[in-house]
Amino acid sequence: DAKTTQPNSMESNEEEPVHLPCNHSTISGTDYIHWYRQLPSQGPEYVIHGLTSNVNNRMASLAIAEDRKSSTLILHRATLRDAAVYYCILRTLSYNTDKLIFGTGTRLQVFP
Amino acid sequence: NAGVTQTPKFRVLKTGQSMTLLCAQDMNHEYMYWYRQDPGMGLRLIHYSVGEGTTAKGEVPDGYNVSRLKKQNFLLGLESAAPSQTSVYFCASSYSGDQETQYFGPGTRLLVL
Numbered sequence: 001d002a003k004t005t006q007p008n009s010m011e012s013n014e015e016e017p018v019h020l021p022c023n024h025s026t027i028s029g030t031d032y033i034h035w036y037r038q039l040p041s042q043g044p045e046y047v048i049h050g051l052t053s054n055v056n057n058r059m060a061s062l063a064i065a066e067d068r069k070s071s072t073l074i075l076h077r078a079t080l081r082d083a084a085v086y087y088c089i090l091r092t093l094s095y096n097t098d099k100l101i102f103g104t105g106t107r108l109q110v111f112p
Numbered sequence: 113n114a115g116v117t118q119t120p121k122f123r124v125l126k127t128g129q130s131m132t133l134l135c136a137q138d139m140n141h142e143y144m145y146w147y148r149q150d151p152g153m154g155l156r157l158i159h160y161s162v163g164e165g166t167t168a169k170g171e172v173p174d175g176y177n178v179s180r181l182k183k184q185n186f187l188l189g190l191e192s193a194a195p196s197q198t199s200v201y202f203c204a205s206s207y208s209g210d211q212e213t214q215y216f217g218p219g220t221r222l223l224v225l
Contacts, residue, residue: 032211043116043202043216044155087154091211099145099170100204100214102154 004088009107012078020073020106022088027068032091034100035062035073037084044087044102047073083110113138116217118203124223125193133188133220135203143206144186145170145214146178148199155202161186193224 005023012018024033034049048055048062050071055062061074075082087105119134135144142163147155147170157170161180175197177189186205190197201220206212 034211036214041219043204043219044214045216046213049211099157099160100155101171102147102156104152104154 004090004103006086006088006103006106008104009109011109011111012075013111014080015077018075018078018082018108018110020075020086020088020108021070022072023070024088024090025069027090028092030092033062033064033068033071034089034091035060036087036089036100036102038087038105039081039084047086049091078108078110080110080112083108115139116203116205116215118201118217118220120220121218122221122223124225125190126225127194129193130189130191131193131222132190133201133203133222135186135188135205135217136184137186137203137205137215138184139205139207139215140183141205141207141215142183143208143212143214144180145204145206146176146186146188147202147204148172148197149202149219150199158188158201193222195224198222198224 035047036044038044048060050062063072085105085107116137145160146158149155156172159178161167164183167178179187203217204214206214
């Protein structure tokens with residue numbers, strides 16, 4: 001399985017944009033890029049995913065590099081509730097064996 | 113909808129004791145998963161199931177057994193608990209395995225003394 005590299009931690013102030021980077025230089029053509037986050041003392045929750053084009057939803061935006069070797073999760077206005085560990089995960093399109101493989105993620109701290 | 117629920121929330125075991133963790137989902141999902149998370153680490157897949165009556169091994173299956181007798185339930189068993197199994201256990205479910213979102217439960221914190 002292709003691996004991802006993320007910074008261990010990042011900081012932001014409330015109401016500022018946050019750009020969380022992820023490197024995946026060995027990504028294959030069938031790998032989707034997924035982001036999950038884990039709030040303190042909770043299970044992970046889905047944030048966003050994409051294949052090639054940039055994606056937007058109510059929680060965040062995902063910017064994918066043209067060569068797909070890196071991507072960035074964008075939180076447009078960080079809130080205190082966004083403090084969490086963010087996981088960038090590659091999922092290979094393979095029927096019946098599709099699994100999430102978590103790394104250690106990026107711990108985001110948000111300051112008032 | 114309750115989503116994914118886990119029972120119990122917290123448990124303390126002595127080495128050698130057995131227990132079963134229960135995961136239930138009310139979303140009619142086909143796929144269910146058990147993960148463990150050790151301090152400062154990401155989640156690791158223990159076992160998963162692609163449908164009622166089927167189970168498969170994940171990344172770290174040793175010391176655990178699972179059963180999926182009903183579509184909505186996925187049981188994780190520890191036959192003889194060891195201190196190395198002290199962890200937080202998360203259950204998840206998804207409609208299918210193909211890039212579908214996984215929905216996670218709140219976790220079970222297990223301490224083995």
